[in-house]
Amino acid sequence: MPTDKLLLDSVRDYIVQIREEGMDGLPTTQRPIVIDKPTSSVAAPPAQAVASVALFSKYPGLEKTDDLPALQTFIGNCTRCKLHGGRTNLVFGVGDPTAELMFVGEGPGADEDAKGEPFVGRAGQLLTDIIERGMGMQRAEVYICNVVKCRPPGNRNPETDEVESCEPFLLRQIEIVKPRVIVGLGTFAVQSVLKVKTPISKLRGNWHEVRGIKMMPTFHPAYLLRNPSDKRLVWSDIQEVMRFLGRQIPGRARP
Ligand code: SF4
Secondary structure (H helix, E strand, O other), rough: HHHHHHHHHHHHHHHHHHHOOOOOOOOOOOOEOOOOOOOOOOOOHHHHHHHHHHHHOOOHHHHOOOOOOHHHHHHHOOOOOHHHHOOOOOOEEEOOOOOOOOEEOOOOOOOHHHHOOOOOHHHHHHHHHHHHHHHOOOOHOEEEEEEOOOOHHHOOOOOHHHHHHHHHHHHHHHHHHHEEEEEEOHHHHHHHHHHOOOHHHHOOOOOOOOEEEEEEEOHHHHHHHHOOOHHHHHHHHHHHHHHHHOOOOOOOOOO
């Protein structure tokens, strides 16, 4: 039997089972995922439910982590992909666990690996400027994390198997924090999260959706350090985010 068919069959069985137990959503204590009522006995489960079941089945117990400390404990001293071998620190994420705004980057660089905190090098300082000088917010008011939690050697892009291993943790972070908006930073992070190959130059400036949450792709701060003339595009994207959040756009010069 093809793998896809097996997966769909097991998902369908699982959904039938939890319905029989009187539940109308998948068992997560935060933001239950409501399952549409079937129109027939062979109705396929919604794509979101399939994705969530696949997410939870990859790491049983992940769905029970209902706050960030619990998720961090679950991840532990992770060796689930080969990136663990080169890291100094696992870089989980930082910020307000109830933030309405989340920034997602690609993965830790050397400074982040050394400190165990995302976006603390030169690019991180620029991101902090965007948040504090540009948006008039405090860095501690937002939540910042990456697609992969361990530094890829030589700052290479994370490989497919590494993203697949780490992605459930990012998706769970999103489910726990429940931001109103995610800002995706850079080609890799945005393409990984949205599952597309479209260039960032075409994705940025337009709203997308990740697990029911609005996502605004924009350029990575490291790219802006090399191409400062594109700061105006990022500022335009950030203003769009500010408008969506109903926040006043500071009248002073952009970062
Ligand atoms: S990158 Fe993610 S999956 Fe890989 S070892 Fe680090 S925490 Fe684990």
